[in-house]
Amino acid sequence: MLEASGIIYLLKPYHENFGKRLVKSPKLYFIDTGLAARLLGIKTAQDCFIHPNRGNLFESLIVSELIKSRANKGMEPDIYFWRNNLEAEVDIVYQDSQHLKAIEIKSSKTFSPDFINGMELWMRYSGSSSEDCSIIYAGDRAVSWKNISLIPWNSIADI
Numbered sequence: 001m002l003e004a005s006g007i008i009y010l011l012k013p014y015h016e017n018f019g020k021r022l023v024k025s026p027k028l029y030f031i032d033t034g035l036a037a038r039l040l041g042i043k044t045a046q047d048c049f050i051h052p053n054r055g056n057l058f059e060s061l062i063v064s065e066l067i068k069s070r071a072n073k074g075m076e077p078d079i080y081f082w083r084n085n086l087e088a089e090v091d092i093v094y095q096d097s098q099h100l101k102a103i104e105i106k107s108s109k110t111f112s113p114d115f116i117n118g119m120e121l122w123m124r125y126s127g128s129s130s131e132d133c134s135i136i137y138a139g140d141r142a143v144s145w146k147n148i149s150l151i152p153w154n155s156i157a158d159i
Contacts, residue, residue, distance in 0.1 A: 006031055009067060014080035014093040027081055029060045031067070036060060058107035059091060062136050062156060066092065066103075069157045082122060090122045099132050103159070106137040116148055134159070 002008045010026040030036035037057060042048050048057065067077045082102070083089040092103035102122050106115050119133045130147035136156055143150045151159070 007035065009063065009077075011063060011079065011081050014082040029063045031060075031064045033057055033061045033064060055107040058138060058153075059105045062105045062153065063092070065156050066159065069159065082126075084121075084125075088121045089118055096132075100126060100128055102126075102128060102133045104133075104135045106135060109138045109140075111135075111137065111139065111143065111145065111150055113145070115150075116146060119148060 003010055007030065009029045009031050011029055012026050013024050015024065037048060040051065040053055040057075042051055042057075048054060051057070063079075066079060070077055070079070079092050079094045081089065081091055082093050090102045091105040094101050094103075102119060104115060104119050108115075115135050115137070116133075119130075119135070122128065123130065123133065134149045134151050136151045136153055138153050139150070140152050140154070141150075142152060142155065
């Protein structure tokens with residue numbers, strides 16, 4: 001009922017097997033991040049910045065915005081996540097024309113080279129190039145690191 005009413009979204013795993021065992025259970029995201037924050041007891045923006053679930057809320061916000069952006073373009077969501085049995089994960093995987101694209105979501109406002117660890121493993125397993133990988137973060141500058149685009153959170157409508 002929560003999924004049918006648009007309150008939550010179950011993000012399905014990407015099932016392509018790249019030679020490793022994959023996690024096959026969906027991830028649950030609150031589409032209404034305001035409701036999720038309220039249920040967590042977050043009452044102010046300052047509370048959100050210090051809350052231990054800040055990263056989860058930010059990831060839910062980005063997933064929600066990607067779903068809405070794709071719907072506004074007349075597209076089905078058709079987004080997935082990828083995780084192997086060793087807990088290596090890429091937050092969003094989707095097909096764009098002939099290319100398999102990957103997005104990692106980070107709630108930090110500053111870049112850290114550790115952001116690309118999961119992406120490098122993904123590229124090794126999937127054969128994707130760094131040009132097909134992006135990181136959406138809470139910062140405000142679009143930059144590139146090892147040919148992986150860092151996209152500010154407020155620019156995701158362009159994806």
